[in-house]
Every structure is written in C-alpha cells, then in structure tokens.
Amino acid sequence: MKIFWLISLLVGTSYGRYEPNWESLDARPLPTWYDEAKLGIFIHWGVFSVPSYGNEWFWWNWEGLNITDYGEFMKKNYPPGFQYSDFAPQFTAEFFDPAKWAELFKISGAKYVVLTSKHHEGYTNWPSASSWNWNSLDVGPKRDLVGELADAIRNKTDIRFGIYHSLFEWFNPLFVRDRDNIFHTNDFVTQKTMPELYDLVHRYRPEVIWSDGQWEASYKYWQSTEFLAWLYNDSPVKDTIVTNDRWGMLTPCQHGGYYTCSDRYNPGVLQARKWENAMTIDKVSWGYRRNAKFEDFLTIDELLQTFVSTISCGGNMLMNIGPTKEGTIVPIFEERLTQVGQWLGVVGEAVYSSVPWKHQNDSVTAGVWYTAKAKNIYAFFFDWPQSGSLVLGSAQPISNAANVTMVGTTTPLKWNLLKTTGISVQLDSLPPKQIPNDWIWVLRLEGF
Missing domain, CATH: 2.60.40.1180 (Golgi alpha-mannosidase II)
Known part of the structure; x- marks a missing residue:
C-alpha cells in the first residue's frame, strides 16, 4: 500500500506519451497537488436553480415523469404548456459576485473548486458555440459565468479551478437519435460533447474535469479515451489536470484518474486507488431548494466527521453547495464553509498533505x-x-x-x-x- 501511495502520486511528465486505452491512461500518476489538497467545493448552479423545489431530479427529468408532488407543484405555479426552457430567462445571476465567492472559498480552506459548466439539460454556463441560445451569454445572465469565476479564483486565491461537465443531455435531438440507433452513430459526441470539452480546456484551462452523465453508453461511444490521451499528452493543462472515473457506463470505480464510484461514496476503509467523496451539505439535493428545512442540512459536526473519515481512508472530500438563481450563496452554506475554514485553521497540519496511517480508525475507541x-x-x-x-x-x-x-x-x-x-x-x-x-x-x- 505504501508503494502505491509513493508511486501513484508523482507527477507523470516523465512517463512518456499515453495511448488512448485504459491500460495506458490508468497508469498515469496522479499529480501530487490533488492528494495534498484533501478538500474541494462542488457548485451545482444553473437553470435548475430557478424552480429550486424538491429534488432537482425533477427538473433534469423534465418530461415523462409521473410524480404527484412534481405535477401538483407545476399545476399550482406554472401555466399549461410551460417548458423547462422557459425558466432560463429567470436565471439572472444578478447578484453573482465572483470575487466574493472566491473570498468565501478561500476562507473555507478548500484547495480546489469544481463549477457546473453544463448539466444534463444541456444549458451551458459559458458561451459555448455548440449550444446556441442555450447558454449563459445568450439567455439568462448574459454573462460568462465559468470565465468570471475562473478569473476570480486565479486572481484572488491559490485555489485550483475545475469544471463539472455532463457528457450527455436528456433531450438533445442528436443524442436521442444516437440512442435510438443503439449508439451505432455518435453524431452527438462529435458535434456537441467533444467540441465542448476541448473548448473548455483551451478557454479556461481547468485543473479538474469532473465528468458525469456517462451511464447510457460505453466509453467508446463517448470517445473518452481519445480525449483523455490528448488531455494528458498535449493539452495546456497536461501536467496538472486530474480527472474522475465517469467516462462510460462501466468505468466508475474501474478507470480514470481518481475514483468517485457513486454519489456520496465513503467506503470507510482504505482503498487501493485515490478516490473522492462527492457529497452534499444539503442532505436531499445537489441544487438550491427554496423549500429546504433547517434539519435538511448537515450540522458542522456531521460535516467534519464525514471529512475526517474520508481523508483517513485516503480520499478527498468534494462538498457541494447550491447557489440561488440570483447568484447568492445562502447563509447556511456560507456558515458551514466558514466553520470548516475555522476548524482547518487550527488542525490543518493534520489534514493537508497527510497520508493514511496503518490504522484508519481506532481499535478500541469509536469515533x-x-x-x-x-x-x-x-x-x-x-x-x-x-x-x-x-x-x-x-x-x-x-x-x-x-x-x-x-x-x-x-x-x-x-x-x-x-x-x-x-x-x-x-x-x-x-x-x-x-x-x-x-x-x-x-x-x-x-x-x-
């Protein structure tokens, strides 16, 4: 196990070129900064922040659901024929201050940030040329949200900037057609997914790519190994980029830079490969919820206990917040991030750059x-x-x-x-x- 930690966390610039296959890509050593960081902030923000009701799963599965709560909510609040796209003009981000966000993230003690660039509904938080009139510059905020936050993070902190990106989109006609053809065609990938990923890397130079939405097709359909080989060999972030494991229906916990396996993954025992616990401060939802109750949020003790058990077993924790449609971070999230930062200000020497000990938890005393x-x-x-x-x-x-x-x-x-x-x-x-x-x-x- 010690050999694994020593070898796998070296920077892989001297290991030659990587081939577009998992045997080669999985052998790439993980850049050391990621393991040393321990803590990141996940930001789920987009058009789904407008309805902000129940679990955001309702909004990403806009059509074809038979959920009473969802149906009653829509009948009560929206006229007949209202479409998901009608929410976009209300995603205003009018109070979004990237400098203040960056300052809060710095106070939290987090060492990297992962912002939603695009979720499953296809709306992009940057002016993607592949998403005409369905992006944050054309409709809604009329701003490049990814670019503004990336600049603020880099100008005001030493935090690493990363992006979340969904490989697929629920209702994109190209994806629907590929799926109907049992993925024997991949027009959606060549015309939408891959152009977006290359654009994000060239434009913003993220140091984390958190891929998602992989489960309906194999990595071959998504052209994942070809993209990762370019990312590790020739991209402008080839020496520092880290990636997760969601690149095809069978890749989670099997292939990729580090493993996420499943949402809120926290195995409680030491793993053979670097992993991450992507979890939520709001126990119910990844996105902001107007109807959330106080008891729906992790207490600071619960949050820190989750973090400690994660790093003791060799993982990083990516704690999620959901900003409002106006671009504010509500007080309960701000308080939790500030409290985590206060705690890390005292005990940081035991956290940052630490490694798992031969015992993860005590043999006699629980907790x-x-x-x-x-x-x-x-x-x-x-x-x-x-x-x-x-x-x-x-x-x-x-x-x-x-x-x-x-x-x-x-x-x-x-x-x-x-x-x-x-x-x-x-x-x-x-x-x-x-x-x-x-x-x-x-x-x-x-x-x-």
Missing part, C-alpha cells in the same frame, strides 16, 4: 480516526470523553521521548501505557481555556 505526516501520527476524536481520559488502542510508543499534544497547543498532555494495548491520554491535564477549537479535536502523537 477516533487517524492520519499521518512525516514522523507524526494524528488522532481525530469526535467526542470528548466524560472521564477526561481518551483511550487510543492503536497507539504504541516506540521511543522513550514519545509525546502527545493537542494540535493548536504546545502543552504536553499526560498519558499512560495500558496493560492490554494502547495508551490513555489525560485530556483534563489541558486547561479548558487552552482547548483550541469547538469541534473534533486532534492529538499529535510523536514517537509512536
């Missing part, structure tokens, strides 16, 4: 997860024990100078070697005023 960096082991614990003593069954001293401190302080903590296994750390030896943060505390173990 304790580990990372490692250099010669230090870091123990994240979710609950403060009522006894004031925390048992770490997986920690064994290997030096007479073994030392335990809480990250964010310099005061050594008293600890005892247990007769059975592990150690007991006396947390109450730390004065209450010196406790550095409010959620999920981290111990630094030196000489263990």
Whole structure:
C-alpha cells in the first residue's frame, strides 16, 4: 500500500506519451497537488436553480415523469404548456459576485473548486458555440459565468479551478437519435460533447474535469479515451489536470484518474486507488431548494466527521453547495464553509498533505480516526470523553521521548501505557481555556 501511495502520486511528465486505452491512461500518476489538497467545493448552479423545489431530479427529468408532488407543484405555479426552457430567462445571476465567492472559498480552506459548466439539460454556463441560445451569454445572465469565476479564483486565491461537465443531455435531438440507433452513430459526441470539452480546456484551462452523465453508453461511444490521451499528452493543462472515473457506463470505480464510484461514496476503509467523496451539505439535493428545512442540512459536526473519515481512508472530500438563481450563496452554506475554514485553521497540519496511517480508525475507541505526516501520527476524536481520559488502542510508543499534544497547543498532555494495548491520554491535564477549537479535536502523537 505504501508503494502505491509513493508511486501513484508523482507527477507523470516523465512517463512518456499515453495511448488512448485504459491500460495506458490508468497508469498515469496522479499529480501530487490533488492528494495534498484533501478538500474541494462542488457548485451545482444553473437553470435548475430557478424552480429550486424538491429534488432537482425533477427538473433534469423534465418530461415523462409521473410524480404527484412534481405535477401538483407545476399545476399550482406554472401555466399549461410551460417548458423547462422557459425558466432560463429567470436565471439572472444578478447578484453573482465572483470575487466574493472566491473570498468565501478561500476562507473555507478548500484547495480546489469544481463549477457546473453544463448539466444534463444541456444549458451551458459559458458561451459555448455548440449550444446556441442555450447558454449563459445568450439567455439568462448574459454573462460568462465559468470565465468570471475562473478569473476570480486565479486572481484572488491559490485555489485550483475545475469544471463539472455532463457528457450527455436528456433531450438533445442528436443524442436521442444516437440512442435510438443503439449508439451505432455518435453524431452527438462529435458535434456537441467533444467540441465542448476541448473548448473548455483551451478557454479556461481547468485543473479538474469532473465528468458525469456517462451511464447510457460505453466509453467508446463517448470517445473518452481519445480525449483523455490528448488531455494528458498535449493539452495546456497536461501536467496538472486530474480527472474522475465517469467516462462510460462501466468505468466508475474501474478507470480514470481518481475514483468517485457513486454519489456520496465513503467506503470507510482504505482503498487501493485515490478516490473522492462527492457529497452534499444539503442532505436531499445537489441544487438550491427554496423549500429546504433547517434539519435538511448537515450540522458542522456531521460535516467534519464525514471529512475526517474520508481523508483517513485516503480520499478527498468534494462538498457541494447550491447557489440561488440570483447568484447568492445562502447563509447556511456560507456558515458551514466558514466553520470548516475555522476548524482547518487550527488542525490543518493534520489534514493537508497527510497520508493514511496503518490504522484508519481506532481499535478500541469509536469515533477516533487517524492520519499521518512525516514522523507524526494524528488522532481525530469526535467526542470528548466524560472521564477526561481518551483511550487510543492503536497507539504504541516506540521511543522513550514519545509525546502527545493537542494540535493548536504546545502543552504536553499526560498519558499512560495500558496493560492490554494502547495508551490513555489525560485530556483534563489541558486547561479548558487552552482547548483550541469547538469541534473534533486532534492529538499529535510523536514517537509512536
């Protein structure tokens, strides 16, 4: 396992050219920045932000659904014959301030951002020449949303900019015809999907391409391996670009730069390949919902617990927010991002550039997860024990100078070697005023 982490996270510029097949493409080492980053922000934003009701699945499957809640909502709020495209003029983004977004993302401690460039309904958040009158410059905001955010991120932060892109579109006539021909034709790919992907790379130079919408056809139909070979060999971002695994119906968790496997994927055990937990702060939806309730959102404890269990098992976490149609990030999302940033400001040394330890979670105490960096082991614990003593069954001293401190302080903590296994750390030896943060505390173990 250690050999995997050392080899697979090297920058692959010296490995020659990659061939358009999975054996070659999967051998490309993952650029080191991605594993070191640990945390990213996902942004689901588009025309579906206008209705912002229920689960956005209603809007992406606009036709052919027999959902009572959906039907009653439409009858109550929209006239007969209203089409999904009629929402586009209401996607105004009038309050979208990319500089403020960039500042918030910087405060959150995230190291990369992935913005929706196009979702399954085909509307593009940039002036795509392949999407005439169905893009953010022609209808709705009358702005290049992808370009504005990319510029703000790069000018005001050191965050990496990435894009989400759906390979397919629900109702595009070219795709429907290809599907009716059992994908023996691929006019949609050659005239729409691939021109868009090449345009996005040349125009915005993203360092993450988060592909989606792959499930109806094979990677051969999507021409995925040809595109990835160009991306890794000849594109302007060939040395730093990272990609996910959604490039064909059988590719998730099998092929690609890193694995996402399924939405909210969090296996709880160390994986053989780098992976990502793409998850939502709103438990119900990826897009903004006007009818969301307070209890629908992850608490800061739930969010950080998800993050810690993810990085302890070698994953990154891509936490999703859904802005409004006006381009605002609502207070509940802003609060969560700010809280995550406050926490990372204290415990960041145990997070960024860390690697999985030989134990992912503790053998005795539940709610304790580990990372490692250099010669230090870091123990994240979710609950403060009522006894004031925390048992770490997986920690064994290997030096007479073994030392335990809480990250964010310099005061050594008293600890005892247990007769059975592990150690007991006396947390109450730390004065209450010196406790550095409010959620999920981290111990630094030196000489263990």
